[in-house]
Amino acid sequence: MNTDIPQTGFYISKNNNQNLSEINHKLELKGAKTIIFTDDNVILASWKQFDDQGMWSDGKNAIAYDMDLTNLDTLCQSEGLQSSGAMDKGRFLWQLYRKYGINFVDRLRGTFAFGLWDGMNKDLYVVTDPYGIKPVVYSNQDDNFSAATRINHLLFAQTFSKSINNDAIFHYLFFQAICSPLTIYREIVKLEPGKGLHHKKNKLTRLTHYDIAYQPDRSLTEKDWVSKIRNHVKNAVDVFVPLSSYEKTGCFLSGGTDSSSIAGFYTQLAGKPARTFSIGFDDPRYNELDYARIACKRFKTDYHEYYVTPQDVTSLIERLPGIYDEPFGNASVIPAFYCAHHAAGKGIEVMLGGDGGDEIFGGNERYVTNLVFQRYLNLPGIIRTKMVEPMLSIMPDKGIFYKAKRYVRRANISNPERFYSYNLLAEVTPGTIFRQDFIDGVNFNSFINIAKKHYQNAAPADDTDRLLYLDMKFTITDNDIRKVTQMVEAAGLRVRYPLLDRDLVDFTCTIPPELKVKWGKGRYIFKQAMKGFLPDEIINKSKHGMGLPVTPWFKNDKKMHELLYDTLFTGKPEISNYIKPDFIHLMKDEFEKDETTYYGDNLWVYLILELWLKQK
DSSP states (O other): OOOSOOSOEEEEEEESSSOHHHHHHHHHHTTOEEEEEGGGTEEEEEEOSSTTEEEEEOSSOEEEEEEEESSHHHHHHHTTOOOGGGSOHHHHHHHHHHHHGGGGGGGOOEEEEEEEEETTTTEEEEEEOTTOSSOOEEEEETTEEEEESSHHHHHHHSOOOOOBOHHHHHHHHHHSSOOTTBOSBTTOEEOOTTEEEEEETTEEEEEEOOOOOOOOOTTSOHHHHHHHHHHHHHHHHHHHGGGSOGGGEEEEOOSSHHHHHHHHHHHHHHTSOOEEEEEEOSSTTTOOHHHHHHHHHHHTOEEEEEEOOHHHHHHHGGGHHHHSSSOOOOTTHHHHHHHHHHHHTTTOOEEEOOTTHHHHHTOSHHHHHHHHHHHHHTSOHHHIIIIIHHHHHTSOSSHHHHHHHHHHHHHTSOTTTGGGOSSHHHHSOHHHHBOHHHHHTOOTTHHHHHHHHHHHHTTTSOHHHHHHHHHIIIIIIIIIHHHHHHHHHHTTOEEEOGGGOHHHHHHHTTSOHHHHSBTTBTTHHHHHHHBTTBOHHHHHSOOOOSOOOHHHHHHHOHHHHHHHHHHHSSSOOGGGGTBOHHHHHHHHHHHHHOOSSHHHHHHHHHHHHHHHHHHO
């Protein structure tokens, strides 16, 4: 089973000190189509897996692109151009650029990343879409600028030291992923969502073409919002229905509100049963197929399911470093891949994913918990500091008192620090976990400093919306989208995200936050809007997601157990260059006696890092 992502996307550079012919030779060996502008030391390269990837040039100017636009036909009509089906996509972008300048980007809908060389004016632009669904990484070292859609494109085209970024190691262990703008390598950074780069005369300028802006409209009644939300979600799905044929389109169906809504609206709009694909597990604590089947029954979908086994994990896990260019520790990559792989076997070419719903409608439990903390902080200060907290301080650290102390301690932390305080690395001192030479070379505040920047950028939004903004920047761009997109592409398919349609996201920014998240109720107004459309069982179910039974399989499956113990607890693992061996074995001891999933889930993150370090 071939699970490496095909060479796809683009590479673009402007080098003053490197041999262009040498770079070109390396790119061509990897199957790239290339263009060189020798006088300007500019090179563009592209790899084509899908129709919306490629390159255009008129001999003086060029565009390398990776895009999946949803409004291409509309733009062609409004600009009086020939139909999109008969037009080179790069040439179309160039015509928009000639007419509107780089601000043409604001007219695009869908997902896109491109590099544009304006040979007449010597301008080089690199841009990614509003939510970073089409990623871009870049490097600007010693008058050599380069950008690409994958880290590996930069690595095999040019010479880098491959020096590991210690801050990125900390990000990964803290968040299971490395957050923009960092990458695992010091010399390479990610272009953040909604951003662009302008390179001219050896000067690099960062541009912002889009950002999320919360402007709640409190003039509408709850009844008004219910109607508008259902219509907007349906319209967002409708955008994607005509983009691929019914026979080649599938829907992820977890049985949650988002995937069920997409499958239901797709069935309505296509006039045929959506082809849905679901993942199950033999462990009933993780298996949600009952809910997927309820959605299937309601919408009469063409339903397919696949049970993931421990053997599926062991056959895939060591290939993950070849799929991800840097450590990525979200265990849900496994079910995401096998769901897409199963769909590919049924003739599917495009999957519709439900990612984004939690972050635009307020569905994560952390948003509800934040309201609880805010309720406590709204108590008069004298009650909190003179009564509650002194009383708790003399109580034993066990049972309900221990929980109450943790609750009060977290409540007294300001956001965004509080938002990320339920984390092993936030509760243990660095000296307990990390080697001293690692500690000396890392900024432990780097993650939270980026979070603070985003939190402030969302001002003056309500605290709930500011947390949604954080998750759009981190959880969506750097975790969920990377998880699904790269595994779907590894299965040979492409994926689209109706709930991340820009017009829908912008609309949700007008919903008052107090309707998104209420006391004890996440995504309140969304669920009200979907009543009567979605089955009550799905609306009322607790949130689960596409999890993986990591802990029980580590403990009870022979091969999974051996993989964990042979990789992390035998000999000298690579992670011991960063993490104290004593802490690794402490994690092992806690894992063996703990009955929860806490330590097993953390060990998965360490295991993936070790596998990546061994293969880098």
